[in-house]
Amino acid sequence: MRIGAWRLGLLILLGLALAGGALARAGSGQDPDTPESLRAEAFEAAQWAIVSDAADALAKVSARFAEGDDALGQLAERRERLIQRRDALEREVEGLYAQDTPSARERRRILSRSYEQTLAELGEVDAEIQESFPAFAELTSPRALSVTETQALLNPDEALLLVFVNPEATYVWGITSDRIEWARAADLGEAALTASVDRLRASLTTAGARSDPTLDPALFAGRPVRAYDRAEAYRLYTSLIQPVEGIFAGHSTLITVVSGPLTTLPLAALVTAPPVGEDTAPEALATTEWLIDRYALATLPSVSSLKALRCHLAADEDRHPGCPARLTGGDGRRAMLTGDRLPLVAFGAPVLTGTPEPAARGAPDADGILGEGQLADVEKLRALPDLPGARAELMALGRIYPKGVVRIGAAATETAVRKTDTDLLSEARFVVFSTHGLMAGASFAEPGLVLTPPGTATAEDDGYLTASEAAGLRLNADFVVLSACNTAASDGRPGGEGLSGLARAFFYAGARSILVSHWEVSDQATTALITGTFAGLDRTPGNRAVALQGAMREVRADRRWQHPAYWAAFTLVGTPS
Structure with a gap:
């Protein structure tokens, strides 16, 4: 089912009009x-x-776990x-149409044949899944x-906020367990x-303004802010x-879509009280009332992701009481993870030779590190700035979780x-x-994470973990932290597909x-934020949103890091607890 934006707007306008006036009833029946x-309905x-790629990824993985069948996993x-x-074939064929040469036409003919063959194979796989694993088919089309x-x-203690942006207006729903x-x-x-979001991001990120170093929030270091x-x-x-916050009273956690x-x-980074004084005043940020002070925040790719995460990606004992009965009798791989679990596996602070001046965990997009073919150039990777803050962060996590595995x-x-x-x-x-996070490039370069470069790049190890390689991992993690830059979106720019790229891959x-970031982050401030989040998790086991909320407050309490560029970059995507 799909519905046009005009229909949605009409539904809401009708509903608001009816709610504001007298509603006639015909006889004893309900209109x-x-x-x-x-x-x-709206x-x-x-x-x-x-529609979100990350929501689609969650649906697919929840289907695999719900079925709990190795044959399905392979399919x-x-x-x-x-x-x-x-x-990939679609993109390459489209690019060849711009080249009217004999070799381009021949290449297009060959690729078009491969494309048709791929479509046929995909149809066969879908038919086999539909016949043998009907629950998977249902779950992947939530x-x-x-x-x-x-x-x-x-x-x-939770409320949900749904915000739908339409060309002519934005529509908002607030929901709690008993009110809407x-x-x-x-x-x-x-x-x-x-335009409003662009104005706010202009003081939070260097995206689109890298030629002006005074706009780099990760490197304030005495420069104008x-x-x-x-x-x-x-x-x-x-x-x-x-407008909908009246029903949130008494609720400490807000889930947003x-x-x-x-x-x-x-x-x-939204402000909940009229600002006092000038924005440039020294005490301005310290006296500001922020939304994060009012609620612990988490965001979801879609409302249906709440069901995927709390019902299909959970073992029986962890399923939410509001979940329907399972589609199958299987409990998936999560059922096997009972008893003591390995608390932590962490990687980072790769061996790099760049000067670690007050560094940010980011670099030019992935095009800048491409070598031969689609492999990274190991020398370009190695030249990126060293990250002493990342090293300190991982060592601190090792102390919090002495039974964990930390690779530095x-x-x-x-x-x-x-x-x-x-x-x-x-x-x-x-x-x-x-580590460093790199945004997707203008070519086919994928977003990814920088690891210690090998001596020679190979398909198995070129020092750069791309989004598609991350998607090939098999995790059972309650919480994945991408402590790097621009890990929230596929291209790191406003208007792109939100929560895709690396986030989609790890889902x-x-x-x-x-935990993903929306802009270039400070190495030192991020170290404090991430270690503070895990220290909070140690104090309040399982409540990730509350732990992040506390860490943001602690970072903001440092006078060096009161600007939201330092503490607001990271967003928790998924269930808050």
Whole structure:
């Protein structure tokens, strides 16, 4: 089922109009177009309109776990490889149409034949899955959740915020286990909201302005800092959250599902009270009231991801009481992870030779490190700045989890991740990568994570763990932390597909929640944030959102790091606990 944006807008306008006036009833029957029925239909319609690669990845991996069958796993992996091949062939054939030469036409003919063959193979695999594993087919095409189903999956302390951005306006729903509210932000259509998010991100990230070093929040170091536009952050809060916030009273955790430009802006950086004084005043940030102070925050790729994570990606004893009965009798691989689990497997602080000046965990996009073919150039990787903060972060995690496995420096290799430590990774509760993160390039270069480069690049180890290679891992992790730059989006730019790229890859690998960043992050501040989050997890086991909330407060308490560029970059994607 798909529904047009115009239909969704009409549903909401009708519902709001009916809610504001007297509603006529015919006889003793209930009019089907009540505010309640229209609101419920619009809530589901908005979910269909928000399509996310990360949500698709969660659906696929939840289906594998729900079936718990090795034969299905092999079919699912084959299906994913065929889909990737199909997409790559499509891109290459399209590129060849711009080249009207005999060799290009011949190459196009050969690739078109391969494309048709790939489609045929994909059809055969889909037919086999449909016949042998009908539950997988159902789970990989999840439907929108109703209001009642959503409410059943929320914990008593949780509320859910759904924000759908339309060309003419933005629509918002607030839901708790027993209440629902909705509103329309008429002055925030897609263009207006994009402009607002761009203004806020301009003081948070160097994206699009790398030629001006004064805009680099990770390297403030005495340089002029652009003041954070607190009035704009407050305006977004009053338009998008405040209208439905009345039902959130008494709820300490807010789960968000957003679309459009909001996928590139962590809501933690919204302001909940009218700003006092000038933004440039020394005490301005210290006295500001932030949304993260009011709620522990987590975001989901879609509302249906709540069901995937709490019902299908959980062993029987961990399933939410609001889950329906399992589609099959199998309990998947998560059932095998009972008793003591390996608490942590972490990789990072690779051996690099670049000068570790007040460094950020980022670099130019992945095109800049490409070598021959699709392999990374190991010398270009090796020349990236060293990350002493990442080293300190991993050593601190090793002290918090003495029974964990931490690979630092020469031990943090792609070979370790993809071969020698694969069994450990599949058993770990927490998985951490603390290193440089690279955004996708303009060519076919994928986003990825930098590890210690080998002497010579090979297909098995070129020192660069790409998104597709990460998707090939097999995890059972409750929490994966990508302690690097720009790990939230496929291209790191506003307007791109939110929560794709590396996030999608690690969801597909089996993570239940991921910590990702939205811009170039400070090495030192990130060290404090990540170690603080895990220290909080040690104090409040299982509550990832609360642990991150506490760590943000601690980082912000340091006068050097009061600007949200330091503490607000990371977002928890997945269930909060």
